[in-house]
Amino acid sequence: MATTYRICPRSGLQFDTDAEKLMRWNAVAGVLALLLGGIMALGVILTRWPAVHLLPADQFYLALTSHGINMLLFWIIFFEMAVLYFASSTLLHCRLATPKIAWAGFWLMAIGAIMTNVAIFQGESSVMFTSYVPMQAKPHFYLGLILFAVGALIGCFVFLGTLVVAKAEKTYEGSIPLVTFGALTAAIIAIFTIASGAVILIPTFLWSLGYIREIDTIMYRVVWWAMGHSSQQINVSAHVAIWYAGAAIVFGAKPMSEKVSRSAFLLYILFLQLASAHHLLSDPGVGSEWKVVNTSYFMYFAVLASMIHGMTIPGAIEQAQRAKGYNKGLFEWLRKAPWGNPAFSAVFLSLVGFGFLGGISGVMMGTEQLNLLIHNTIYVPGHFHATVVIGTTLAFMGLTYFLVPVLFKREVLFPGFAKLQPYLFGLSMYVVALVMMGAGTLGVSRRHWDMAFAGSGMAYEWPGAAYLMMGLTGIFGVIAIIGGAGWILQVVLSLLFGKKLDDGETRSTPIPLTLPPQTGGHAAHVATPGTMVLALVFLVSFILYYFVNWKYLSSLWGMA
Amino acid sequence: MSAISPPAERIWWKQPIDKLEFTWIAIAFVWSLVMFVMMVYWHVAGGQNLSNETYKTTKEMFAAKAQAVVDKYTVRAGTAAEKEFPVVAPPAGSDIYLIGRLWDWWPIYELEKGKTYKLHLSAMDYMHGFSLQPQNINIQVHPNYDHVVKITPNQSGTYSIVCNEYCGIGHHTMVGRIYVK
Structure with missing residues (x-):
C-alpha cells in the first residue's frame, strides 16, 4: 500500500503520513492520561498536606492507584510509542512497517487503559500501582493492564520492523543516528519489561478469576518489579535520547563521541533491567549476594552509563556553543544559552534534576543496607518524582514545544507562558522531590492516608519537621500541578485554535539520507572545561551524601 | 551532523575520545567500584545488615x-x-x-x-x-x-x-x- 511523505518546512524533517498520524494519536492519548493522572495528583497531594487532608481514606487510595497507573504506565508509554515512531520512520526517512498492525497496537493500548481506569473508578480495585498480592483487584483491572502491555509490545515490534525496512530500502547511509540508537535501547528494555509484566499479570488475572489458588508474595514482587522498575528504565533511555535530540535540535550539537555515547546505551541494555532488586532489598527470601549484584546493576555499570550521558550531553552543548564563539571563561556558553526557549530549558532542568536529585537519591537508597532507612517511606516517591517527573515528563514537555508546529502544524499559543512553563513546573517539582525525601528521611510512610494516625490505639507522633516537609510538599505540589495543567491547556488550545501552519511539500517517494563526503580528518577539537567543573560538583555532592547516609545507618540498632 | 542524523564519519568507532571525557569516565568507574565494595565491606565490618534467614x-x-x-x-x-x-x-x-x-x-x-x-x-x-x-x-x-x-x-x-x-x-x-x- 502506498503512503506519502511530507517535508516539514519548519524543521526539514520528513514524515511518513501513516507514522505521523500514529504519532499524533499516541501523543494525544498520552496527554489525556496525563490529564487524568494530574487531576488525581491534586487529590493525592491535597490529602497528604496535613493541614488540608481533603479526601476520605477510600477515595485517597483510589486516587493514588489511578494517579500511579496513569502517570507511570499510560502517559509515559503512549508518549514513548510516538517517540519510537519518530525515531525510526522520521529520523531514518523511511515508511513505517505495517501501519495497520501499529493501529491495532494503539487501540489495544487504548482499550486496556480505559478498562483498567474503569475498574479503578468502580472502587474495589484500589490496590495501588503495584497491586501486590494477596490484595485482590477486580479481574478487568489486570486484564486492562495485559491488553495495554500487548499493544505496547506490538508498537515495539513495529519500531523494530521499521528499522529493518529502512536498512533494506537503503533510506540512510552508515549507522543509525544516536537518538534512534537510544530509542532502540528503550524498545529492547520495553520488550523485556512487557514480557515480565505478562509473566506475572496473567497468573494474577487467573487468580482473580479463581483459577489459581495462590500467588506467592515474594515471587510476585520479584517478577512484578522486573516490569515495574524496568518500565521506568524505558523512560530513562527514552528521555536520555530526547536530551540528545534536544541538544541537536536547539544547538545543532554533535555528540562528543559516538563511541562513548553508544557504549553507554549498550550498558543500559546489558544492566539496567537488574533494578527489580531495588524493591526487594528489605525483603526476606532473597539472599544478600543476589541483592548486592543486582541492586548495583552489576557493579554500577548502568550508573556509570548515566554519569557518562550526564556529562556528554552538556559537553556536546558546550562544544557547539564554544564553536559559535561563546568562549569567555568557564560558563559563557551556558549563560548565553537560549534560556527562554522551552525546548532547551526543559531539557536542561530535566538533566540537572534527574542527575542531582533523582540519580544521587536513587543510588543511595538502592544500596543494600542503606535501603533499610528508606524502604516504603515517602523518600521513595520523592526519588521517583525526580526521575520520572523531572527527568521524563519534563523532557517530554520540552519536546512537545518542538512538536506542536512540526508534527501538528499549529503555532504554539501563549509563547510567553511557554517560556516560563519549564521553570514553573520543573523548579516546583525540584522542591517537591526534596521535601518528600526530607520527610522520608524522618521516616514518614508513603501510601499513607493520615500521618496523625487518627483512630489508632497507639498513634506515633512524627516530629514537627516532618509535618513542615509534608506541608511544603502540598504547597509546591499544587504549584507543580498548576504548571502541568498550564502545559496541557496550552498544548490542547494550540492544537485546537493555534494558527494553522503550512503543510509543506508532499511526495510519494522518500528522499534518502546521504552522508556528506568523507573528509578523512577530524573537526577542530573543542575542550569542555565548564562541563567538567559541573560534573565534579555533581561527584562531590554524590560522595558526601552517600557517606552521610552510611554514618546515619551506623547509629541505628544493631542488626544481623 | 548531529545526534538526530547518522554519524558523519562512517567509521565512528575509531574516533579518538576527548581527554576530559575519558577522565570523567575513569572517575565514574572508580566511584562505581567504591560503591560496590562498600556494600560488601559493610557485610564484613558493619553492624546493620538485614538477615537472610x-x-x-x-x-x-x-x-x-x-x-x-x-x-x-x-x-x-x-x-x-x-x-x-x-x-x-x-x-x-x-x-x-x-x-x-x-x-x-x-x-x-x-x-x-x-x-x-x-x-x-x-x-x-x-x-x-x-x-x-x-x-x-x-x-x-x-x-x-x-x-x-x-x-x-x-x-x-x-x-x-x-x-x-x-x-x-x-x-x-x-x-x-x-x-x-
Missing part, C-alpha cells in the same frame, strides 16, 4: 509460636492506651514473634538495651511494612514467610512500629510498640 511458614504455625512466647513471658496486661495487648518481656537471646495483621502489630515487647533478640516477622493476611520509629528501620513483612532478624537495641525508650506497606482502608491505624529498658 527466612523460613516458609503458615499463618497458623506462626500465630501458635507467637502465642507460646506471649503465654510464657507476659509481664503485664496492656493499658487501654496499649490496646490492652499483652506486654511481653522475654529473656535476652530468645526468639520473639511479631505478628502483622489487619490492623495491629501484636504483641508489645519489652526489651533490654544492649541485648540481642531473634525477632521473627510474618503477616497474617496482606503484606505489611515494619517501620520502626523514630529509628527509621524499615522491613517488608510477607505472609507465609518467617523472617528472622537479630536485633540489638542500642538506646532505651519507647518505639513505635508504623505499618508502611499499604494494607487497606485501616492501614493508617496500624501502629505497634516496643519498649526498650
